[in-house]
Amino acid sequence: xxxxxxxxxxxxxxxxxxxxxxxxxxxxxxxxxxxxxxxxxxxxxxxxxxxxxxxxxxxxxxxxxxxxxxxxxxxxxxxxxxxxxxxxxxxxxxxxxxxxxxxxxxxxxxxxxxxxxxxxxxxxxxxxxxxxxxxxxxxxxxx
Amino acid sequence: xxxxxxxxxxxxxxxxxxxxxxxxxxxxxxxxxxxxxxxxxxxxxxxxxxxxxxxxxxxxxxxxxxxxxxxxxxxxxxxxxxxxxxxxxxxxxxxxxxxxxxxxxxxxxxxxxxxxxxxxxxxxxxxxxxxxxxxxxxxxxxxxxxxxxxxxxxxxxxxxxxxxxxxxxxxxxxxxxxxxxxxxxxxxxxxxxxxxxxxxxxxxxxxxxxxxxxxxxxxxxxxxxxxxxxxxxxxxxxxxxxxxxxxxxxxxxxxxxxxxxxxxxxxxxxxxxxxxxxxxxxxxxxxxxxxxxxxxxxxxxxxxxxxxxxxxxxxxxxxxxxxxxxxxxxxxxxxxxxxxxxxxxxxxxxxxxxxxxxxxxxxxxxxxxxxxxxxxxxxxxx
Amino acid sequence: xxxxxxxxxxxxxxxxxxxxxxxxxxxxxxxxxxxxxxxxxxxxxxxxxxxxxxxxxxxxxxxxxxxxxxxxxxxxxxxxxxxxxxxxxxxxxxxxxxxxxxxxxxxxxxxxxxxxxxxxxxxxxxxxxxxxxxxxxxxxxxxxxxxxxxxxxxxxxxxxxxxxxxxxxxxxxxxxxxxxxxxxxxxxxxxxxxxxxxxxxxxxxxxxxxxxxxxxxxxxxxxxxxxxxxxxxxxxxxxxxxxxxxxxxxxxxxxxxxxxxxxxxxxxxxxxxxxxxxxxxxxxxxxxxxxxxxxxxxxxxxxxxxxxxxxxxxxxxxxxxxxxxxxxxxxxxxxxxxxxxxxxxxxxxxxxxxxxxxxxxxxxxxxxxxxxxxxxxx
Numbered sequence: 001x002x003x004x005x006x007x008x009x010x011x012x013x014x015x016x017x018x019x020x021x022x023x024x025x026x027x028x029x030x031x032x033x034x035x036x037x038x039x040x041x042x043x044x045x046x047x048x049x050x051x052x053x054x055x056x057x058x059x060x061x062x063x064x065x066x067x068x069x070x071x072x073x074x075x076x077x078x079x080x081x082x083x084x085x086x087x088x089x090x091x092x093x094x095x096x097x098x099x100x101x102x103x104x105x106x107x108x109x110x111x112x113x114x115x116x117x118x119x120x121x122x123x124x125x126x127x128x129x130x131x132x133x134x135x136x137x138x139x140x141x142x143x
Numbered sequence: 144x145x146x147x148x149x150x151x152x153x154x155x156x157x158x159x160x161x162x163x164x165x166x167x168x169x170x171x172x173x174x175x176x177x178x179x180x181x182x183x184x185x186x187x188x189x190x191x192x193x194x195x196x197x198x199x200x201x202x203x204x205x206x207x208x209x210x211x212x213x214x215x216x217x218x219x220x221x222x223x224x225x226x227x228x229x230x231x232x233x234x235x236x237x238x239x240x241x242x243x244x245x246x247x248x249x250x251x252x253x254x255x256x257x258x259x260x261x262x263x264x265x266x267x268x269x270x271x272x273x274x275x276x277x278x279x280x281x282x283x284x285x286x287x288x289x290x291x292x293x294x295x296x297x298x299x300x301x302x303x304x305x306x307x308x309x310x311x312x313x314x315x316x317x318x319x320x321x322x323x324x325x326x327x328x329x330x331x332x333x334x335x336x337x338x339x340x341x342x343x344x345x346x347x348x349x350x351x352x353x354x355x356x357x358x359x360x361x362x363x364x365x366x367x368x369x370x371x372x373x374x375x376x377x378x379x380x381x382x383x384x385x386x387x388x389x390x391x392x393x394x395x396x397x398x399x400x401x402x403x404x405x406x407x408x409x410x411x412x413x414x415x416x417x418x419x420x421x422x423x424x425x426x427x428x429x430x431x432x433x434x435x436x437x438x439x440x441x442x443x444x445x446x447x448x449x450x451x452x453x454x455x456x457x458x459x460x461x462x463x464x465x466x467x468x469x470x471x472x473x474x475x476x477x478x479x480x481x482x483x484x485x486x487x488x489x490x491x492x493x494x495x496x497x498x499x500x501x502x503x504x505x506x507x508x509x510x511x512x513x514x515x516x517x518x519x520x521x522x523x524x525x
Numbered sequence: 526x527x528x529x530x531x532x533x534x535x536x537x538x539x540x541x542x543x544x545x546x547x548x549x550x551x552x553x554x555x556x557x558x559x560x561x562x563x564x565x566x567x568x569x570x571x572x573x574x575x576x577x578x579x580x581x582x583x584x585x586x587x588x589x590x591x592x593x594x595x596x597x598x599x600x601x602x603x604x605x606x607x608x609x610x611x612x613x614x615x616x617x618x619x620x621x622x623x624x625x626x627x628x629x630x631x632x633x634x635x636x637x638x639x640x641x642x643x644x645x646x647x648x649x650x651x652x653x654x655x656x657x658x659x660x661x662x663x664x665x666x667x668x669x670x671x672x673x674x675x676x677x678x679x680x681x682x683x684x685x686x687x688x689x690x691x692x693x694x695x696x697x698x699x700x701x702x703x704x705x706x707x708x709x710x711x712x713x714x715x716x717x718x719x720x721x722x723x724x725x726x727x728x729x730x731x732x733x734x735x736x737x738x739x740x741x742x743x744x745x746x747x748x749x750x751x752x753x754x755x756x757x758x759x760x761x762x763x764x765x766x767x768x769x770x771x772x773x774x775x776x777x778x779x780x781x782x783x784x785x786x787x788x789x790x791x792x793x794x795x796x797x798x799x800x801x802x803x804x805x806x807x808x809x810x811x812x813x814x815x816x817x818x819x820x821x822x823x824x825x826x827x828x829x830x831x832x833x834x835x836x837x838x839x840x841x842x843x844x845x846x847x848x849x850x851x852x853x854x855x856x857x858x859x860x861x862x863x864x865x866x867x868x869x870x871x872x873x874x875x876x877x878x879x880x881x882x883x884x885x886x887x888x889x890x891x892x893x894x895x896x897x898x899x900x901x902x903x
Contacts, residue, residue, distance in 0.1 A: 017233055026235040027235070097687065478650075
């Protein structure tokens with residue numbers, strides 16, 4: 001009988017749903033808990049200025065013209081000031097692959113959202129420093 | 144007589160009469176004012192006397208505090224929280240968590256946000272009906288709670304036909320839905336309103352016929368009497384199929400998940416509620432949860448023995464525990480099936496639920512007539 | 526119904542602000558509850574991808590391609606890479622071939638899991654929206670471990686792949702597949718076992734094989750009619766590893782209506798696709814050879830391409846997605862790139878499939894064809 005087969009199916013579905021109610025939820029409280037990010041995570045960049053040679057390879061590799069360089073701003077022998085525009089960056093990783101002098105890296109910091117659009121234009125001072133450990137934020141230590 | 148004009152009145156006497164006339168006018172005005180005053184005062188004293196009359200005082204407490212308006216509103220607020228938490232669990236989420244303990248204050252935050260929103264009334268909407276219908280909907284859904292016997296002593300009203308009255312009020316819900324779909328001035332709301340009417344058209348007959356079984360077993364149409372008749376045995380053991388048909392028909396009547404064609408958000412955007420915003424949306428959404436809570440309470444009263452239970456617990460506590468269990472099942476059933484099309488709802492309700500509920504009525508009639516033991520258990524004269 | 530009701534038609538716009546119309550709009554003409562005319566509209570999602578491709582060099586172009594359909598990023602970026610490899614004459618290392626194939630199949634599973642959750646939500650079951658998405662998270666974890674990004678992976682590059690497998694990636698991929706196979710019976714019960722699901726999908730959006738070929742459909746909508754039309758088998762790509770192993774093209778032959786497919790058949794077909802993908806991944810994982818992951822000369826060769834034109838194509842999740850690339854002599858960027866997504870045809874076949882259906886079934890027909898707006902608005 002189709003009716004009784006359907007009834008059996010319905011009870012099977014209710015059983016699955018009931019089991020789901022009893023199980024532990026999958027989600028976590030994102031701003032307060034966070035997961036470990038893998039080694040290759042493509043988060044915001046960090047610029048190591050000592051090693052930079054101002055070769056412009058990152059600027060050429062960028063598909064979205066997010067990087068610009070000011071060559072006149074020199075602290076060391078050959079380096080340059082890097083301006084990063086995170087309103088344009090798509091985190092494709094082309095610039096870090098193009099860099100042959102180990103001067104530009106991705107970090108694990110992925111939550112770089114800001115209230116103001118201008119705050120996403122990272123100047124040389126901001127792109128060279130990592131102001132916080134990625135696992136600590138708002139005074140809380142994440143698991 | 145002499146010639147000339149003679150004054151017909153005594154001028155000086157008239158002159159002297161003016162003060163007393165003014166006095167009369169002032170007295171007349173004072174009479175009116177004091178009359179109004181005493182009338183209002185009389186109303187106050189009457190209310191005062193009515194309130195502090197012992198019977199009236201306790202009735203008012205029942206109607207306003209427990210199990211009246213405040214208690215019902217708290218119940219529905221809890222029901223909303225419980226539903227959201229349970230939906231979260233079923234969908235592998237956690238549900239509301241951040242406000243209050245376990246997200247208990249989330250609903251208040253949502254209500255504040257929704258009430259603070261701008262009310263946008265569409266150009267083509269009928270303005271006054273648009274303002275009036277959502278509150279009327281909530282009122283219509285809240286009134287039947289007066290007939291739910293939450294406690295053997297603490298109940299609001301017990302009429303001999305309260306079961307019929309409950310359904311009389313609930314029949315108005317899809318009418319309000321259809322009207323609000325009509326007056327919102329949008330095609331989607333109109334389609335949603337007709338779908339709501341269609342839902343009720345499908346589900347109301349099996350719903351009401353499902354309640355005939357307990358009413359016949361108890362020999363009464365009063366919800367209170369039906370509850371009291373279950374002191375020896377709960378009707379769920381006598382009428383197990385009837386409970387299922389009532390539950391499914393109730394879900395179809397409310398219009399939640401497997402039967403949510405009226406507010407199907409992937410088909411018609413939000414059905415008849417599409418154009419409501421702010422406080423009006425809050426009222427309609429609250430009314431849906433109130434209806435779910437009402438049907439759960441009705442199942443407890445009709446089939447699960449209401450306040451009957453172990454003697455060391457107060458009747459209301461027993462009722463509330465049963466209510467929570469039934470509401471849990473209500474939510475689980477509503478969140479595990481795909482949505483049915485509106486013609487399939489009619490087909491399902493009339494092809495499966497209606498024959499099953501009619502079969503139950505027939506079985507109950509045969510049982511009452513032929514099984515003497517049943518009469519002994521239920522305490523009714525054959 | 527009286528005749529005058531039948532004469533009155535209602536026009537209703539399904540989209541672009543409709544909840545389930547994400548980037549598209551269709552004008553429906555209703556008579557009562559029946560749709561008599563359906564006019565799908567494209568253009569709400571247009572991002573001028575073809576023009577964008579003309580301003581990116583040959584290593585950057587794949588980034589644009591994968592953003593056409595983020596759900597099948599590994600598959601979507603491949604036609605461009607393949608076309609560039611053909612023009613430049615690049616040799617792909619063996620290791621890169623197998624890794625590409627494995628990740629493309631993983632991408633297919635995760636895309637189909639996304640689709641089936643979304644299809645359930647369109648049918649009003651929100652539990653089944655999130656259960657497959659939870660399982661999908663494990664695939665995304667594996668992608669993140671591999672490439673550093675969850676969706677926009679940018680994995681293939683002309684002449685190989687960018688990121689190498691390591692133990693953690695393989696472990697996470699294993700976890701994802703084990704979880705997928707573990708949850709499969711539950712998902713079967715919740716979808717194919719559900720009476721309400723069968724009631725909503727059986728006989729909805731039905732077309733014959735001949736009609737389907739005429740519409741220009743490909744992928745699961747055609748395989749659900751019983752025709753094993755699959756680029757992976759029919760035209761084995763030398764730069765992919767599908768011919769290294771034995772596998773069967775999954776087809777669905779319905780018993781009630783052979784040679785036709787309805788929404789239910791397409792659902793079943795997509796389940797089989799996922800199982801086949803798991804089988805391919807399981808068979809390929811031990812076959813990953815040692816070696817370089819990218820041709821060392823590829824970087825120099827893909828800077829400037831010789832004059833030529835090439836046609837890249839791949840069997841995507843939703844059908845065959847292709848790209849035609851034309852370059853001029855010593856070009857740094859393409860002269861012209863023409864994308865042909867699989868979903869334009871499935872979207873516009875609604876024009877013939879929907880009339881006669883009920884209004885409530887429109888979204889079921891739409892969802893069962895699985896069109897993604899990114900593929901028709903290039």
